[in-house]
Amino acid sequence: MSEPLIQVGILLRQQKIDFSLPAGYKLNGEEMQPGNYSVEMADGKILFNGQISDELIFEAGDPHHNAFGLKNVIIGVQFHWERKEDQHFLGSLKFIMENGNLSAINIVSLEDYLTSVISSEMSATSSEELLKAHAVISRSWLLAQIDKTRSLENAGTGYQTSFETPTEIVRWYDRENHARFDVCADDHCQRYQGITRQSTELVKKVIRETWGEVLLHDGAICDARFSKCCGGVMETFENVWEPKAHPYLQAKPDYTEGSPLPDLTIEENAEKWIRTSPPAFCNTQDVTVLRQVLNDYDRETSDFYRWTITYSQEELSTLIRQRSGIDFGEIIALQPLERGTSSRIIRLKIMGTERVMTIGKELEIRRTLSKSHLYSSAFVVDTRDEDDNGIPQTFILTGAGWGHGVGLCQIGAAIMAEKGYNYQQILTHYFPESEIITNYQ
Incomplete structure (x- = not known):
């Protein structure tokens, strides 16, 4: 070829x-x-x-x-x-x-x-x-x-x-x-x-x-995905795109040594994971490395491993109406119904005074809850300042990672390279069960 x-x-x-x-x-x-x-x-x-x-x-x-x-x-x-x-x-x-x-x-x-x-x-x-x-x-x-x-x-x-x-x-x-x-x-x-x-x-x-080199699994070229920061754990392909599992795009912690990974599909485990900052390759604030990985406009985002965003009731209800085209009225709650292997929400129930609707998958959630794209759908929600009807007036989203989290984590891979891993080892870490072949000369 x-x-x-x-x-x-x-x-x-x-x-x-x-x-x-x-x-x-x-x-x-x-x-x-x-x-x-x-x-x-x-x-x-x-x-x-x-x-x-x-x-x-x-x-x-x-x-x-x-x-x-x-x-x-x-x-x-x-x-x-x-x-x-x-x-x-x-x-x-x-x-x-x-x-x-x-x-x-x-x-x-x-x-x-x-x-x-x-x-x-x-x-x-x-x-x-x-x-x-x-x-x-x-x-x-x-x-x-x-x-x-x-x-x-x-x-x-x-x-x-x-x-x-x-x-x-x-x-x-x-x-x-x-x-x-x-x-x-x-x-x-x-x-x-x-x-x-x-x-x-x-x-x-x-x-x-690397001319012509590709990743191969079971005789087919790998649908190799990547995102900026997985937040500590890689997500599976089927939780983000069509329901088709790829053995080389599965849940895996972004570290090679450390504590066993908790089951982040369980809400209690996911909340603890997101509210803390566990060690991972992509858990870094090393400016030298980040400058190598991120272009100038990407560095306008300073927090990506763990992040927080706060909305007033008016901001959130208006945002969701504009982004989804659905009038939920005042927002009562954002309830995770299903999480993926990296704690990313893949089904979210939006409960409003006028409408209740479940949305997914992760990018639909991110688009609905931000003027552009929420950093990721791995987040927990805190509310406060309830009015006389018990409706929260402030929503605080605390989240993990930047992007869908499937496949190679760019910031994690950058740290691996700084630590002396070669590109074959980096690819083996992020794409298990794959091999590198030369597809054309």
């Missing part, structure tokens, strides 16, 4: 997109003049230079060196640090119409894509072993998603991402809105910011030395 080309959705659901081309790009075989351009919608099609099209592809003469620019790319979509940047990308540029909107797609070689992902997901100055581990899991995850898409297409089956009843909404977020490209460029998939994030010789060396 040779290195594949992949398609990455960069700017999605737009009315107009501004871009720039250097020398070396062609449209329909004709050389394009270097300069600034724009495309926009017109009667459900793409308007460019007075011509109407269903699709446009600006082909790079040298896909490993030619780089186009896109204006006002949104990064951190719906997160607290969401912002716009002008970005540049290696490879070809494709514009498509999708669901009545205009989208920009980057066609790029997989290893060029990975060079950017490693520099976008973390600092390009991270330790070599951490970067190698991340290169392997990012490559594995992407190829696993492509294989999954092909399997679904061949089977002719749809992909269900929610179950709803009059009293319960269970929803997860994984492959929606990605029918016309392989992955998107934001945290929904993997952060990919082209050559905008400065790469280093170390990153390029890491890509060369």
